[in-house]
Amino acid sequence: MRTRLTELLGIEFPLVAFSHCRDVVAAVTNAGGFGVLGAVAYSPARLDRELSWIDEQVRGRPYGVDVLLPGRVDAAAADPAARLGEAIPDAHRDFVAHLMRKYDVGRPDIWPPDGGAWAPPTTAAGRAADEAGRRVTAAGAMGLVDVALKHPVRLIASALGPPPPEMVDRARSAGVPVAALVGTVEHARRQVAAGADVVVAQGTEAGGHTGEISTMVLVPQVVDAVAPVPVLAAGGVASGRQMAAAIALGAEGVWCGSVWLTTEEAETPPVVRDKLLAATSLDTVRSRCRTGKPARQLKSAWTEEWDEATESPGPLPMPLQMLLAEPALARVVRAAEAGGEGARDLANYFVGQVVGQMNQVRPAREVVYAIVSEYVEAVARLSRLSG
Structure with missing residues (x-):
């Protein structure tokens, strides 16, 4: 399987696997694909440790890193003197506390939990929350990019917004291509103008942050708009037939994320994994309730309460909603694993509409080979x- 993507990255299959789990990244890379580690969850020091582990596992095989760079964030995140936890209104904290009580998540007398946006900003936990919130700014993302470029990465990907000039300059100085995710043709043109070497056209079917245009419609439009820049198709790709369709639309490869959540290597909490395995393609929703930006995720009581309850104050902008939601949802998962039915109702995660195909747990290597095998069969059928 030779495309411009395989030649650019030095890989066997034009299959890119996005994951927040280092084990998935290493497994896909070692199977002939290209693993990309989502870095936004890590501090620079933690990212350095994760990448060092990947280096040992892949032994020179290529992999990449993805950073989150939204075009707009809450003004407090761009102010180094601001304390992000203090920017979260009491009404939003109270609503989360209400949900924890309503769904019986832990003991009321020990809520709110320690850490995250709930911690006093002068404490270590409060300072860590500030640092985590600023990873979605250009300055914060560049700290992660600088760490990544100390390792033998073969691609730096920018999600949500155009890569800043310093990111493109540093990556090119290191001989590393820059990829950018887009949801519209205009976004694609903007990313190429900013210096992107690869464009990932991500349809609304995808998990995580998505736009409103379907993959089938978006990919050929982006291919035509940015030619000769290579385009990858993302959103609704979890099988070889879907991969063949993407190539037929003009893509040079595919970018997959959701399908790895139910692999053996994934760090998906068992309660969330079981909900994913049981879900259909109708069980996802685009909502701002987890990050502050529209992100496709599994429907749950969490999404319903934020989006439909009359007492909901509505999601905050990124990154404030992230700082509010993530500590609460981490506690939800722990309570669900301990047997809490209400917590299980709240638990969710980012996932695309292909969740309806994700009905078994397999090794990531096996998933790679199954996609490639089915792709070959689909091309032979065509x-x-x-004639």
């Missing part, structure tokens, strides 16, 4: 039909 060849027969064309």
Whole structure:
């Protein structure tokens, strides 16, 4: 399987796997694909440790890193003197506390939990929350990029917004291509103008932050708009037939994320994994309730309460909603694993509409080979039909 993507990255299959789990990244890379580690969850020091581990596992095989760079964030995140926890209104804290009581998540007398946006800003936990919130700014992302470029990465990906000039300059100085995720043709043109070497056209079917245009419609439009820049298709790709469709639309490869959540290597909490395995493609929703930006995720009581309850104050902008939601949802998962039914109702995670195909747990290597095998069969079928 040779495309411009395989030649650019030095990989066997034009299959990119996005994951927040280092084990998935290493497994896909070692199977002939290209693993990309989502870095936003890590401090620079933690990212350095994760990448060092990947280096040992892949032994020179190529992999990449993804950073989150939204075009707009809450003004407090761009102010180094601001304390992000203090920017979260009491009404939003009270609403989360209300949900914890309503769904019986832990003992009321020990809520709110320590850490995250709930911690006093002068404490270590409060300072850590500030640092985590600023990773979605250009300055914060560049700290992660600088760490990544100390390792033999073969791609730096920018999600949500155009890569800043310093990111493109540093990556190119290191001989590392820059990829950018887009949800519209205009976004694609903007990313190429900013210096992107690869464009990932991500349809609304995808998990995580997405736009409103479907992959089938978006990919050929982006291919035509940014030619000759190579385009990857993302959103609704978890099988070889879907991969073949993406290539037929003009893509040079595919970018997959959701399908790895139910692999053996994934760090998906068992309660969330079980909900993913049981879900259909109708069980996802685009909502701002987890990050502050529209992100496709599994429907749950958490999404319903934030989006539909009359007492909901509505989501905050990024990164404040992240700082509010993530500590609460981490506690929800722990309570669900301990047997809490209400907590299980709240638990969710980012996932695309292909969740309806994710009905078994397999090693990541096996998933790679199954996608490639089905792709070959699909191409052979098309060849027969064309005579």
